[in-house]
Amino acid sequence: MQTVKEFVAANKDALISDIARLVAINSVRTAPQDGAPYGEGVHKVELEALKIAEELGFEETRDCEGYIGYAHVGPKDKFLGIIGHSDIVPVTEGWFQSPFELLEKDGYLVGRGVLDDKGPLLAGMYAVKYLIENNIPLRYGIRVLVGCDEETGMSDVEYYLKNYQEPVFAFTPDADFPLCHGEKGIYGANLVSAPVDGKIVYLHGGIASNVVPDKCVVKLKDVCPKCLAKAAEGNDRYEITEEDGLVVVTSSGIAAHAGMPFDSVNANGLIADLLLKADVLEGEEKKIMEFISKVTETVYGRFMHIDGEDGVFAPTTLICGMVRKQDDGSFLVNVNSRYNTSIAPDELEKRVAATAEEWGLKVKDFENSGPFYLDPEKPAVKMMCDIYNEVTGDNEKPFVISGGTYARHMNNTISYGPDRPNAKQPAWVGGCHMTNEGISIKHLMEAFEIYTEALVKLQEIEF
Template sequence: MDQILDQKIDAFLEANKEQMLKDIGALVAINSVEAAPAEGAPFGPGARAALDKTLELAGRLGLDTHNCEGYIGYAELPGREAGKYLATICHVDVVPAGEGWSGDPFAMRRQDEWILGRGVLDDKGPMVATLYTLKCLKELGVPLRYPIRALAGTNEETGMEDVEYYLAHNPAPVFCFTPDAEFPVCNGEKGHFHGKLVSPVCHGKILAFEGGVANNAVPDRASALVQADMAGLKNAPNITLEPENGCVRVRGWGKSGHAASPEGTVNAIGLVADYLLANGLCNEAERSYLEVLHKLHSSTAGEGLGIATSDGPFGPLTIIGGRMYMQEGRMVQTMDSRYPTSTNGDVLAAAIRAAIGTGASLEDVDAADPFYIEADTPAIRACIDTYNEVTGKNEKPFTMGGGTYARHFPYAVSFGPESHDMVLPSFGGPMHGANESAPVDALLQSVKIYVLALLRLEEIDF
């Protein structure tokens, strides 16, 4: 590594650390959960406000900015080779805050060199880090061969229609990485399968059933309102009972997490469903549906639904139930599965329908195949080699269950800034969970890694 360059980057980070954190806080302060479209805001006013703030920050850093009709935007550094460009892509939309926070989720706070708030890790913190990456490159004064764009998406969490719009109106970058996962480099992502398990109209004892804030997050709380007598009900672990208008509110208390890595989570919807079954708080139609929910929630590997499978590059399938709600007298459970190359969407749908029988219907199914790029391609080598040089490690590329923008580009990977061995503090939580947290040092180090990786990528003949 060039020692003089290394020292210049370190000096840049020291000089810009506090302002970078303030800028992350300004972006976190905007509730950018998807909402109904408005003029100039295809994914709602919050997402548009977050995009505007991102471009405002980029402009203040001295970068050229472009707004693509509110779908997406980017900051850009010019290069001498026209027609080709490198890109990074982050997103400034977030999942709903949910409950369980120890402070305001949209007021970023610092504690023991960690920052907490919705989006600090997924993906507003990394978004600001990429803007400072471009600022650092500009201040270094290194002539660029390829222009570099830092793309800011607004619809990653709920559909990725933003990047589809962008690619319909712009040529794809010759290489792109998204800071929306873990280091060192993710060169493959599992397939995605989504659907809803819908009950018939049961006319039974369950008057309400709700839980979860996002389809792709394991809920840590859920509740059902049932016609029952408190005196006849038994206590159970992680269940509380409350009288409510002559009925009983059954609450489940679980442990949240991301759908892509549900190991160690406890789904509160499953807790409530199992309690209702065990205590007979259902008629026959409701029982059949609750038994379907039991099959779903009994295993995040899909064993209860008969869809468990695994392969070499990706490992085992995962599946979770994200949101539970009632609509027109029917109970609806959303599902999110991440699957390896050993199955496909059609096989999963057929197996689930066979497993649920007449207890529920499987509706609103969609699926996307896994993607995989060989680890020894030049751009991926540039990323992994840079990471190992900066950290002194000897890591290898990996695959994951998470879904990022990378799958939409012809040559792209996800590249940090998380670390697989990151240990959360007692006061912090994971992305998509309460008290979402990010280590300040890791965000700063990611800027150095991205600066050096982009300089190395500039040398490749694309």
């Protein structure tokens, strides 16, 4: 029987040329079509990935109505899963060549999706080939899921779980090595007031729910510019100008991702604080600014009574990513929380809604996805981390994150490579979603080896 190392070396060129086949298809989400809910390109790349699976010897492939595809081998009562994705984010400017043409440069593969996630998806698929070719008896079947909507909402995996059988254990090769066994809960909501007549004619802060904003602009009528200038005196985070008879205040904060907001300065909070300090507002408008000011006073959601620590994850956080004065005169305040296991998902929902209500705002739309946590001492988790360390010579430990991968949507699922945030690489190599997105060929081959070893050893574990 071939060793895993021999197999990986023998399949290197084939893997790379199959990655080129997927990279060549522009699979950015577009308008839905019949049987292609995420557009033609995404469906095309999914079918191409399933075709590759057939060539590799999988017993069955299935296009699940364009939402997701799978390739299966072995028993179906209990099976393991590998879930990657074939959709990509839009391309950026400044590539060496077309992002849809695979480039090999100085030991790296470059192209949109080589790292996120076409390359790792195929490395997982090729790992299964080892078990097929070497007739390794399968106690559990293996199903590779070809996701189609990872980048724009993960409705693909929701569709799959509603209509198809779930693996007993799965990993997603769409994050960092060695292994992530927990993700914080994610809650996001728009809190909206009734229409308010007042002095604020325009309010616009932040560009996304999941980013602490570094800029907020407010335009006011019938206020004295001097009062504002006096309140802002000595603080270089404010700029005050006049435009068409309105006073315009712009604040500059420090941006940060909602998952890591600890060193941020919220530009929305700065505006609210200044308007309160200058005491230029009254009634409902003043109350809404007080609300924004209190929400942004900490990044821990203290004002909403959701703060807490659980000794596993980082503290629960809550940021105010966006504020708007809307066309109908109402105010919109968007909040985004990354929470740990110290609070139940429905309790968090309740407390945010109750606090908002006290201040005259209602939860308009929200999303809430609870935290997941797998015990790092679980045999599969421990074994897979060990394999990473054996293959690479590293000595890393499993970790938890604040972001979200497919893993949070499924039971018994971890994320497992392929990226290595601490690895040194040339400055021109782009990360996920970036220009000249690249992956080290050496690291890709190690991931391939790690996935293969893991699939062999997972067959020995009781699920």
